[in-house]
Amino acid sequence: MIKFDLAITNARIHTMRAPGEMAAAVGIVGGRIARVGSDVEIQEGIASSTRVIDAGGRVGLPGFIDAHAHFAIMGVRETQLNLRGAASKADVLRAVAARAAAIGAGEWVIGTDWDESKWEGERSYLTREELDRAAPKNPVALRRIDGHLWSVNSAALERVSIEPGTIGSEEAETGVLKEHAGDELAKVLQPDVDGYVAGIRAATARAHSLGVTSVHDAYVDGTRIKAYRKLSASGGLDVRVTMLPGVEYLDDVIDLGLGQGFGDERLRLGPVKILTDGSIGSMTAAVTDGYRGAPERIGTLTWEPEELAAAVTKAHESDVQLAIHAIGDRAIGLVLDVLERADAAVRKELRHRIEHFEMPTPEQIVRAARLGVVASMQPNFVGEWGLPGGMYEDRLGRDRTAEMNPFARLLAAGIPLAFGSDCMPFGPLYGVHWAVNAPFPGQRITPEKALRAYTRGGAYAAHEEDEKGTIAPGMLADLVILDGDPFREPDGIKDMGVMVTIFNGKVVHQRGNLSAS
Numbered sequence: 001m002i003k004f005d006l007a008i009t010n011a012r013i014h015t016m017r018a019p020g021e022m023a024a025a026v027g028i029v030g031g032r033i034a035r036v037g038s039d040v041e042i043q044e045g046i047a048s049s050t051r052v053i054d055a056g057g058r059v060g061l062p063g064f065i066d067a068h069a070h071f072a073i074m075g076v077r078e079t080q081l082n083l084r085g086a087a088s089k090a091d092v093l094r095a096v097a098a099r100a101a102a103i104g105a106g107e108w109v110i111g112t113d114w115d116e117s118k119w120e121g122e123r124s125y126l127t128r129e130e131l132d133r134a135a136p137k138n139p140v141a142l143r144r145i146d147g148h149l150w151s152v153n154s155a156a157l158e159r160v161s162i163e164p165g166t167i168g169s170e171e172a173e174t175g176v177l178k179e180h181a182g183d184e185l186a187k188v189l190q191p192d193v194d195g196y197v198a199g200i201r202a203a204t205a206r207a208h209s210l211g212v213t214s215v216h217d218a219y220v221d222g223t224r225i226k227a228y229r230k231l232s233a234s235g236g237l238d239v240r241v242t243m244l245p246g247v248e249y250l251d252d253v254i255d256l257g258l259g260q261g262f263g264d265e266r267l268r269l270g271p272v273k274i275l276t277d278g279s280i281g282s283m284t285a286a287v288t289d290g291y292r293g294a295p296e297r298i299g300t301l302t303w304e305p306e307e308l309a310a311a312v313t314k315a316h317e318s319d320v321q322l323a324i325h326a327i328g329d330r331a332i333g334l335v336l337d338v339l340e341r342a343d344a345a346v347r348k349e350l351r352h353r354i355e356h357f358e359m360p361t362p363e364q365i366v367r368a369a370r371l372g373v374v375a376s377m378q379p380n381f382v383g384e385w386g387l388p389g390g391m392y393e394d395r396l397g398r399d400r401t402a403e404m405n406p407f408a409r410l411l412a413a414g415i416p417l418a419f420g421s422d423c424m425p426f427g428p429l430y431g432v433h434w435a436v437n438a439p440f441p442g443q444r445i446t447p448e449k450a451l452r453a454y455t456r457g458g459a460y461a462a463h464e465e466d467e468k469g470t471i472a473p474g475m476l477a478d479l480v481i482l483d484g485d486p487f488r489e490p491d492g493i494k495d496m497g498v499m500v501t502i503f504n505g506k507v508v509h510q511r512g513n514l515s516a517s
């Protein structure tokens with residue numbers, strides 16, 4: 001009888017293989033699940049060297065797969081100074097001084113998310129002189145919460161060349177950079193490979209604490225790929241990453257023969273990402289009927305149909321999977337037109353994805369199902385913006401909001417669903433909560449279905465369902481134990497947390513006292 005390295009016992013494990021399939025215990029050898037069964041069955045493989053986790057009757061699930069995250073970028077933000085909670089201008093300046101003291105002279109202090117409207121006392125923008133005093137030896141750049149305004153000090157101004165007359169540079173002398181001047185600064189602040197390596201490490205720690213063991217990085221460029229490869233080569237990549245290169249690399253991917261699945265269990269090349277419209281918040285998502293209060297505005301399609309069709313055909317000829325961002329119904333219509341013309345139905349095995357897929361019409365749902373399209377969606381958006389009185393209603397009205405993100409209708413039509421967060425915010429249980437507790441009936445799905453979309457759904461969307469996303473012998477040993485039961489208390493899912501995360505057969509996160517259930 002094989003002896004386990006790690007075993008979970010006394011758990012309510014939902015395997016996600018078939019609805020309702022459960023087990024009490026799992027035995028792990030190396031990085032793989034060796035056995036799934038009852039406590040008695042697993043007991044046979046427990047030796048003195050086996051680490052045993054008594055789950056205290058808690059829920060166990062496959063590790064979560066976030067199928068749409070900007071993981072490396074999120075991580076870089078994690079390494080920056082988050083000023084969202086600052087109570088006053090003095091508070092911000094203290095944080096800047098502390099960060100400057102903690103790093104070397106000459107290194108950037110980059111801060112994010114300050115919001116003077118929330119401060120006590122003086123609510124003026126930070127000035128160059130104030131930041132010079134707080135950090136005399138470091139360049140400082142602090143981005144306002146809306147992303148459109150930066151406060152900088154003298155050392156920062158010296159490092160960015162802004163042509164006279166640049167839009168947004170009018171107040172540069174006082175340390176305020178806006179619009180194009182701010183963009184110039186942002187270019188200088190672009191992380192290099194090591195900056196992203198640090199970011200990916202920070203993002204991985206956050207992922208483990210939230211039970212995420214795999215991510216699809218939804219838009220990588222050369223610098224981010226190099227950073228992932230550097231970490232992977234050093235054995236330090238402790239999350240499985242599927243990288244989605246931008247469409248500007250489509251020819252390179254094809255020419256080099258780097259199709260779907262190139263890589264290994266930790267780092268793989270995934271589908272090529274194509275953007276076709278914008279977002280609802282900025283009223284750039286391409287809609288058929290205009291935005292509320294601005295009927296002339298119908299968003300922007302970023303592709304000519306002919307060009308998009310050529311890209312899809314090229315991808316088909318080379319067996320390249322695509323992940324196409326389409327939010328508004330007009331963008332979704334364009335994508336479906338093009339996929340139909342390119343005969344995507346006969347290339348169903350490529351599993352082309354539509355990212356976001358927020359406003360499909362009933363007719364489009366039927367067409368997408370026929371094409372075998374995977375819907376890669378973000379249920380957290382429902383909680384963030386899709387509730388009655390929320391931003392979607394403001395932009396599109398109640399009737400259209402009620403038809404958006406129709407998870408239940410998509411599943412009923414047979415469309416595979418993969419859930420992700422888009423990092424707004426990162427964290428699967430929050431998303432699962434809003435799929436289960438969504439305000440409109442076409443959206444609401446059971447905890448089982450929502451959890452499946454956040455596990456097996458992501459695996460399917462990356463052609464990896466034989467490796468992960470379910471709990472079965474032979475699968476990668478990525479699992480989580482929760483502190484609550486989404487099946488029994490579905491209205492409290494967003495307040496639940498992850499007690500244990502196991503990645504590749506190793507405990508990478510543990511909090512609280514497990515045995516006390």
Ligand SMILES: [Zn+2]
Pocket residue numbers: 068069070218422
């Ligand atoms: Zn995204």
